[in-house]
Amino acid sequence: QVTDTLTKEGPGSPSYDWFQTDSLVTLVIYTKQKDINLDSVIVDHQDDSFRAETIIKDYSYIIHIGLSHEIQEDFSVRVIENVGKIEIVLKKKENTSWKRLGHPLENHNSLIPKKDTGLNYRKCQLISKECVTHDTKLFCLMLPPSTHLQVPIGQHVYLKLTITGTEIVKPYTPVSDFLLSELKEPVLNNKYIYFLIKIYAAGLFTPELDHLQIGDFVSVSNPEGNFKISQFQELEDLFLLAAGTGFTPMVKILNYALTNIPSLRKVKLMFFNKTEDDIIWRSQLEKLAFKDKRFQVEFVLSAPTSEWNGKQGHISPGLLSEFLKRSLDRSKVLICICGPTPFTEQGIRLLQDLNFSKDEIHSFTA
Ligand code: FAD
Ligand code: NAD
Incomplete structure (x- = not known):
């Protein structure tokens, strides 16, 4: 039988409940938090094992149950954001009444620090x-x-x-x-x-x-990482420094910032590569810059051919001080940096030398 033991630490204790109709079983998770969305919950079921992990700040609230009856493969997840409620609707394989949901599996109904949950x-x-x-x-x-x-x-x-x-x-x-x-x-x-x-x-x-x-x-x-969307709040200037595949985190950031941040004035990407052939999605980036005047892109090559007449070299004080111009004297800025470790480390040092604060810099690392 599912029991209700809960580690009492961290954010207010979440809880869950369930109810059923002839064909459906609905599991409701009460997170008691407001900033919950569809990214916050990860649900898997395999055979009769059902696991839902809800990320609440730096903690995971885990529902992990060996279901008493079979369910269909697909299910739906809904989040009622203003009350922090998550509803997971499971489809029964047979229209029978369930006397119980199932038996508890590892960490069921517990709130544990996210770093201790392991990767699923x-x-x-x-x-x-x-x-x-x-x-x-x-x-x-x-x-x-x-x-x-x-x-x-x-x-x-x-x-x-x-x-x-x-x-x-x-x-x-x-x-x-x-x-x-x-x-x-x-x-x-x-x-x-x-x-x-x-x-x-x-x-x-x-x-x-x-x-x-x-x-x-x-x-x-499961996803990991410490970037927080709240870093975009009231943002006016966004600078992205990417080297090689260090471009990958910038893709979603670029999309999100241009679509969801009304205060945003300017987004500039400085993209470092060895040669022109190494530039990922060059024409797509150039098209975006043409279409959206808030966005600018600059390519810097460390091993260009003699035909290249753009910027050259590695990340340097000269390149950065020219590139990182605020659109207003005191505009709110965020600088995101990602690439090979020596690139990122050197970049952070240079940004600090240019008097950007820790809050204004986000570096992507393992
Ligand atoms: P590895 O075996 O690690 O080798 C990589 C290169 O180094 C090869 O050229 C190899 O010959 C050389 N090498 C290996 N060992 C040595 C040595 N001792 N001396 C000299 N040279 C050596 N990569 C992406 O492409 N896309 C991403 O979206 C992406 N996201 C990432 C996110 C994070 C948080 C981090 C930390 C890394 C990310 N990476 C990404 C990098 C990715 O994790 C791998 O490191 C990369 O794919 C290389 O893996 P590999 O095992 O193929 O190469
Ligand atoms: P690359 O070897 O093609 O180099 C791209 C550019 O990085 C170079 O043109 C140069 O400007 C700069 N660079 C390279 N080595 C440097 C050094 N020693 N000092 C200063 N600048 C240097 O890069 P790649 O093969 O595409 O590698 C991308 C790196 O980004 C990988 O190490 C990968 O692990 C990392 N990465 C990290 C994350 C993350 O942490 N979230 C995400 C994606 C990629």
């Missing part, structure tokens, strides 16, 4: 794989119908493959397809997750990923 994985199917540059590909993975998971802006997941008998795990940052689908309506199907991944011929993980065939499976973890 589900198998996702490779739907497509397209070349973007000579070594970078856009991978589309599909979540199983028995999973609800949305990766929040600025967060990454871990991909897992078994390579010669050993499980290998590496972090990747999902992108959105907004730069690709300017003429189409955005696909409102949260079942697909897109990744831009550079294949390193001598790498451990990416050659294996590249060898996957359409229809093969990769395990995808």
Whole structure:
């Protein structure tokens, strides 16, 4: 029987309840928090095991039950934001009355620090794989119908493959397809997750990923990361410093900022690459800059050919001080930086030298 033990620490104790009709079982989670949305809850069911993890600040509230009866594969998740209530509607396989929901499994009905929950994985199917540059590909993975998971802006997941008998795990940052689908309506199907991944011929993980065939499976973890959407509040100038695949977190950030931040005046991306051939989605970025006057993009190459007449070199005080001009004297700025570790570390030092505060800088690291 499901019991009601709860670790009493952290945010106010969440709780849950359930009720049923002939054909449905509704599980209700009361988070007692207001800033809950569809990104906050991750639901998986496999065989009779049902698990829902709700992220509440730095904690996870876990419902984990061995269901007493069979359910259909798909379910729906609804969030009533103003009261912090989550409803998960399961479809019964047979229209019988359930006497109980099931028996508790590991960590059921407990609120535990997020760092202690461990990574949960589900198998996702490779739907497509397209070349973007000579070594970078856009991978589309599909979540199983028995999973609800949305990766929040600025967060990454871990991909897992078994390579010669050993499980290998590496972090990747999902992108959105907004730069690709300017003429189409955005696909409102949260079942697909897109990744831009550079294949390193001598790498451990990416050659294996590249060898996957359409229809093969990769395990995808729960999201992680410390970027907070509240960093966008009242934002006026957004500066993005990206090197190589360090561009990946910038994709969703760019889309979100241009669509959802009314105070935003300017977004500038400085994109560092070795050569012109390495630039991911160059023409899409140039088109966006043409279409939306708030957005500007500048490419900087560290190993250009003699024909390149744009900016050259590595990240430097000269490049940054010219680039990071506020649109108003005291405008609220955010600078996001991501790339190889030496690039990010050097960038942070240079930004501090230019008197940007810690709150004005967000660096993406593991
Ligand atoms: P590795 O085996 O790690 O090798 C990488 C390269 O280094 C190869 O060229 C290899 O030859 C060389 N190398 C390895 N070991 C050595 C050594 N000892 N000396 C010299 N050279 C060496 N990448 C993306 O493409 N897209 C993303 O969205 C993305 N998101 C990320 C998010 C986070 C939070 C982090 C931390 C990283 C992210 N990465 C991303 C990088 C990704 O996690 C992997 O590091 C990358 O894919 C390389 O993995 P690999 O196993 O194929 O290569
Ligand atoms: P790359 O080797 O193609 O280099 C791109 C640019 O980075 C270079 O043109 C140069 O301007 C700069 N750079 C490279 N090495 C530098 C150094 N030592 N000092 C200063 N600048 C340097 O890059 P890549 O192969 O695409 O690698 C991208 C990196 O970004 C990977 O290390 C990956 O792990 C990291 N990444 C991190 C995250 C994250 O933390 N969230 C997300 C995506 C990618």
